[in-house]
Amino acid sequence: xxxxxxxxxxxxxxxxxxxxxxxxxxxxxxxxxxxxxxxxxxxxxxxxxxxxxxxxxxxxxxxxxxxxxxxxxxxxxxxxxxxxxxxxxxxxxxxxxxxxxxxxxxxxxxxxxxxxxxxxxxxxxxxxxxxxxxxxxxxxxxxxxxxxxxxxxxxxxxxxxxxxxxxxxxxxxxxxxxxxxxxxxxxxxxxxxxxxxxxxxxxxxxxxxxxxxxxxxxxxxxxxxxxxxxxxxxxxxxxxxxxxxxxxxxxxxxxxxxxxxxxxxxxxxxxxxxxxxxxxxxxxxxxxxxxxxxxxxxxxxxxxxxxxxxxxxxxxxxxxxxxxxxxxxxxxxxxxxxxxxxxxxxxxxxxxxxxxxxxxxxxxxxxxxxxxxxxxxxxxxxxxxxxxxxxxxxxxxxxxxxxxxxxxxxxxxxxxxxxxxxxx
Amino acid sequence: xxxxxxxxxxxxxxxxxxxxxxxxxxxxxxxxxxxxxxxxxxxxxxxxxxxxxxxxxxxxxxxxxxxxxxxxxxxxxxxxxxxxxxxxxxxxxxxxxxxxxxxxxxxxxxxxxxxxxxxxxxxxxxxxxxxxxxxxxxxxxxxxxxxxxxxxxxxxxxxxxxxxxxxxxxxxxxxxxxxxxxxxxxxxxxxxxxxxxxxxxxxxxxxxxxxxxxxxxxxxxxxxxxxxxxxxxxxxxxxxxxxxxxxxxxxxxxxxxxxxxxxxxxxxxxxxxxxxxxxxxxxxxxxxxxxxxxxxxxxxxxxxxxxxxxxxxxxxxxxxxxxxxxxxxxxxxxxxxxxxxxxxxxxxxxxxxx
Numbered sequence: 183x184x185x186x187x188x189x190x191x192x193x194x195x196x197x198x199x200x201x202x203x204x205x206x207x208x209x210x211x212x213x214x215x216x217x218x219x220x221x222x223x224x225x226x227x228x229x230x231x232x233x234x235x236x237x238x239x240x241x242x243x244x245x246x247x248x249x250x251x252x253x254x255x256x257x258x259x260x261x262x263x264x265x266x267x268x269x270x271x272x273x274x275x276x277x278x279x280x281x282x283x284x285x286x287x288x289x290x291x292x293x294x295x296x297x298x299x300x301x302x303x304x305x306x307x308x309x310x311x312x313x314x315x316x317x318x319x320x321x322x323x324x325x326x327x328x329x330x331x332x333x334x335x336x337x338x339x340x341x342x343x344x345x346x347x348x349x350x351x352x353x354x355x356x357x358x359x360x361x362x363x364x365x366x367x368x369x370x371x372x373x374x375x376x377x378x379x380x381x382x383x384x385x386x387x388x389x390x391x392x393x394x395x396x397x398x399x400x401x402x403x404x405x406x407x408x409x410x411x412x413x414x415x416x417x418x419x420x421x422x423x424x425x426x427x428x429x430x431x432x433x434x435x436x437x438x439x440x441x442x443x444x445x446x447x448x449x450x451x452x453x454x455x456x457x458x459x460x461x462x463x464x465x466x467x468x469x470x471x472x473x474x475x476x477x478x479x480x481x482x483x484x485x486x487x488x489x490x491x492x493x494x495x496x497x498x499x500x501x502x503x504x505x506x507x508x509x510x511x512x513x514x515x516x517x518x519x520x521x522x523x524x525x526x527x528x529x530x531x532x533x534x535x536x537x538x539x540x541x542x543x544x545x546x547x548x549x550x551x552x553x554x555x556x557x558x559x560x561x562x563x564x565x566x567x568x569x570x571x572x573x574x575x576x577x578x579x580x581x582x583x584x585x586x587x588x589x590x591x592x593x594x595x596x597x598x599x600x601x602x603x604x605x606x
Numbered sequence: 607x608x609x610x611x612x613x614x615x616x617x618x619x620x621x622x623x624x625x626x627x628x629x630x631x632x633x634x635x636x637x638x639x640x641x642x643x644x645x646x647x648x649x650x651x652x653x654x655x656x657x658x659x660x661x662x663x664x665x666x667x668x669x670x671x672x673x674x675x676x677x678x679x680x681x682x683x684x685x686x687x688x689x690x691x692x693x694x695x696x697x698x699x700x701x702x703x704x705x706x707x708x709x710x711x712x713x714x715x716x717x718x719x720x721x722x723x724x725x726x727x728x729x730x731x732x733x734x735x736x737x738x739x740x741x742x743x744x745x746x747x748x749x750x751x752x753x754x755x756x757x758x759x760x761x762x763x764x765x766x767x768x769x770x771x772x773x774x775x776x777x778x779x780x781x782x783x784x785x786x787x788x789x790x791x792x793x794x795x796x797x798x799x800x801x802x803x804x805x806x807x808x809x810x811x812x813x814x815x816x817x818x819x820x821x822x823x824x825x826x827x828x829x830x831x832x833x834x835x836x837x838x839x840x841x842x843x844x845x846x847x848x849x850x851x852x853x854x855x856x857x858x859x860x861x862x863x864x865x866x867x868x869x870x871x872x873x874x875x876x877x878x879x880x881x882x883x884x885x886x887x888x889x890x891x892x893x894x895x896x897x898x899x900x901x902x903x904x905x906x907x908x909x910x911x912x913x914x915x916x917x918x919x920x921x922x923x924x925x926x927x928x929x930x931x932x933x934x935x936x937x938x939x940x941x942x943x944x945x946x947x948x949x950x951x952x953x954x955x956x957x958x959x960x
Contacts, residue, residue, distance in 0.1 A: 330765055
């Protein structure tokens, strides 16, 4: 109040000063009062110049105000971002006490419990979250998500039957544990059929036993050959062997092929629940590039990841399948397992297909007539290189994952040199 | 009271047509049309409700052209259509505008003086509205664009993985650089206490996925700013995120029809440092119940001002609220000479004619 009147006086005195000069025209006729105001005005200007406009106002506030105002440490600077006023409370009583009540400034107005004016910013002295509370929050989120799944997710989920061919080698533990953890996270019932080349071994059994899942561990009495081509063929036979088990045991659910070095997303398991008989999903193909390519590959544009999966036309109908184009690596692909060259997928990978297990049963009322019986394939085993060979009519294939636009799993084959050992 | 288990009560679905009649005064266009012509941005900002309400009433079935049979009288004044270059509203002229409008209607029509305005209503969607008390008032939600929100919906099965979500200012560095005035220090307290807490996804960014993120969160903070309410409340209800209301003196919209205590969490401003303890101590069943109530489509519809108006939306809730206040008490009709409102109260500047 006083400051504003001072300023107003300054302004009006400014006007008063000039007029006596003009009207009288007498320079020597200065009264002591106008001199005083002139000096005061000049001193205000000088101080404003020196301290900045804002501080000079505060300077005068301190000079002329009574002690009833509260004192803050007002930061310097004219209206820029300054350190906010923090009210840290006094020392805590016990180490567990996290919350303090700080001081509130300014008077209370009116009858509401809301006070006007500047408030302190309450900060507790222990800034870190309490671990029990964090765990509680995570459990709350889990419960909310469970409820969401129950309300909006798959209504009557079917059992997932995962078929994994494997064999003992350096990277087996690495690959198999990866698949195992993915399967352990699946929120539906699961049966894991592990087919091991060369017979059942303790190494594989010990890895699989840690899963806590229902597993069927069977041996296949052939050893994995050295060349990739032969290995792929043998794996196809191992998978058929697993499918025969499904048929014999009349397992009910959805069969998917979880190769041990592949990577699966959790959305895959949600998406396959919607398959009716046989479906195709998009598989991203990860092929190692040659190390010698590093210099020239910088000049090329990064090519998109090749995908094997269903191809649809504009009306969302299946028109074909995208497959991997191996022409780029035709001469440079790996021949033997453990070669330092890129490993290429086959024309069609098993992992991109899912089947309703009822297709494999011997007698079932709803079983469609376009499926061949696996037990009747005896002589033709060598030619079954994908589930499509089991179909008489491939147009019944259902595209999954918004018609293949979503890549739900990734195919990769990485093997160590045959003479290496892990753990060392 | 109402039975809210799984539903939000039938009051939201009432149809006001036939239960009341509203007469709309014809004011000179300087009170409404000219203001809108001067700045068409008013149609999109959070106070746009006053404009949409006017348009809705003009074409609604509750409108009557005969003032003698009207239960309520509506005065269309766009008091908040005064925006800064940035688009933020300046409601400083609104008391004068309001006074001027009332003087106009009281001198040109006899209906105001009959009851000293007790059967008149205004749409005042900002803080000054709380000061105009006529037999109680109806608080309406701030305007949030319904079409824009509906284009950003994500599938219901997307799991909610964010615990607490907030985007907005914590300090208003333009007007209150040291903090302490803006939001009464509550927003600054949220930031200082929880900026490093991984459960709290809070920042001042303006992400393009703001609406999608709210649908992935369990709790959405709705702290006061310079005013106690904010469009966040509407957004939280529409997106199914439990609103955490941190505003000591807030009056929530349609409080007699929407059970805010049951769908939201109220935290006192002084308890902000304990916010994580408060939120994690809510039992999961309570959270699921709140989410179920929020999922009620009539609740979401009641908070919106869709163009054109739809059944159950905020326009209809206002009319329902007005209908619930009928019939007027006999004492409302004053005998000649009685006065119950003091029109000269308030700062001198507000008494200047507009």
